[in-house]
Amino acid sequence: MTSAKTRWLGVLGWPIEHSRSPAIHTAALEASGIDAVYLPLPVPPASLASAVDGLRALGALGANVTLPHKERVMEHLDAVEPSARAIGAVNTIVRDGDRLVGANTDGAGLARSLHEAGVTLAGARVLVVGAGGAARASVAGLLEAGAGRVAVAARRVERAAEIASSIEGAVSALDLGDPEAMRDAAAQTDLLVQATSATLGERDPAFAASLPLAALPASAAVVDLVYSPRATSVLRAAAARGLRTVDGLGMLVWQAALAFERWHGVTAPVEVMRRAAERAV
Ligand code: NDP
Numbered sequence: 215m216t217s218a219k220t221r222w223l224g225v226l227g228w229p230i231e232h233s234r235s236p237a238i239h240t241a242a243l244e245a246s247g248i249d250a251v252y253l254p255l256p257v258p259p260a261s262l263a264s265a266v267d268g269l270r271a272l273g274a275l276g277a278n279v280t281l282p283h284k285e286r287v288m289e290h291l292d293a294v295e296p297s298a299r300a301i302g303a304v305n306t307i308v309r310d311g312d313r314l315v316g317a318n319t320d321g322a323g324l325a326r327s328l329h330e331a332g333v334t335l336a337g338a339r340v341l342v343v344g345a346g347g348a349a350r351a352s353v354a355g356l357l358e359a360g361a362g363r364v365a366v367a368a369r370r371v372e373r374a375a376e377i378a379s380s381i382e383g384a385v386s387a388l389d390l391g392d393p394e395a396m397r398d399a400a401a402q403t404d405l406l407v408q409a410t411s412a413t414l415g416e417r418d419p420a421f422a423a424s425l426p427l428a429a430l431p432a433s434a435a436v437v438d439l440v441y442s443p444r445a446t447s448v449l450r451a452a453a454a455r456g457l458r459t460v461d462g463l464g465m466l467v468w469q470a471a472l473a474f475e476r477w478h479g480v481t482a483p484v485e486v487m488r489r490a491a492e493r494a495v
Pocket of ligand 1: 320345347348414467469
């Protein structure tokens with residue numbers, strides 16, 4: 215129920231009807247007794263600047279940002295935090311008085327979900343497969359969480375090289391199409407991060423078999439950022455090898471939990487958010 219004191223937040227995207235964020239944040243607001251609503255906000259690309267002005271003018275408590283606005287929104291904000299700048303994208307807008315500040319909770323959300331699953335990140339040797347926005351956030355977030363070094367493998371190696379050159383730290387680029395180089399890298403990997411969209415709806419059925427999962431040490435873990443399906447072909451193949459697996463739902467939940475804590479200044483009801491996410495996927 216709303217009242218004269220009800221505040222509001224929302225998620226800016228185009229299209230937006232598939233976003234799980236309204237379900238996750240609405241459940242969290244209710245469980246925490248916060249008098250606020252969280253809305254899906256369909257914003258066509260040409261309206262992004264005025265939508266951000268609208269957040270200011272209409273007193274939004276904060277907002278999430280999703281595709282296709284995560285990069286372009288930065289130019290319309292008053293400030294962007296260094297970690298979001300390193301990732302090159304903003305998924306969360308927080309208020310600092312009258313200023314709107316861009317943050318990114320995707321990379322830290324992945325690190326928290328791996329920590330929760332018992333995966334050690336300190337000093338870890340990481341192999342990230344994919345070179346899109348989720349891969350970039352993973353590289354920055356895992357280095358921030360203490361990973362020792364990260365190799366980024368992409369079918370367009372120049373995109374991996376671009377991530378390696380723009381993110382500070384021990385990051386190298388690999389050609390996903392070079393089986394020998396991939397096997398060598400896998401043999402020295404503690405954590406493989408599947409960050410392509412190939413397993414989304416299993417759109418590339420040959421993809422899992424193309425990864426060098428057999429070369430990973432028996433102690434390695436595999437996380438797939440894709441959460442639809444939750445048990446992707448890559449995770450099933452890794453589990454069949456006896457490797458520890460982590461699905462992408464935890465990252466979805468933790469990026470939301472970290473945003474919630476920034477906006478509301480209280481501990482996020484993570485289990486409530488997880489159940490809402492599970493119902494929504
Ligand atoms: P992008 O579209 O930015 O990047 C997709 C990447 O996957 C590109 O590097 C692309 O390569 C690569 N790719 C796609 N298909 C194949 C294939 N068959 N073989 C090799 N590489 C392939 O997407 P995002 O980075 O934003 O997201 C990637 C996935 O991560 C999404 O599907 C999404 O479901 C998931 N995700 C999960 C989140 C979570 O909270 N759990 C958060 C964000 C994303 P190329 O450039 O050559 O096409």
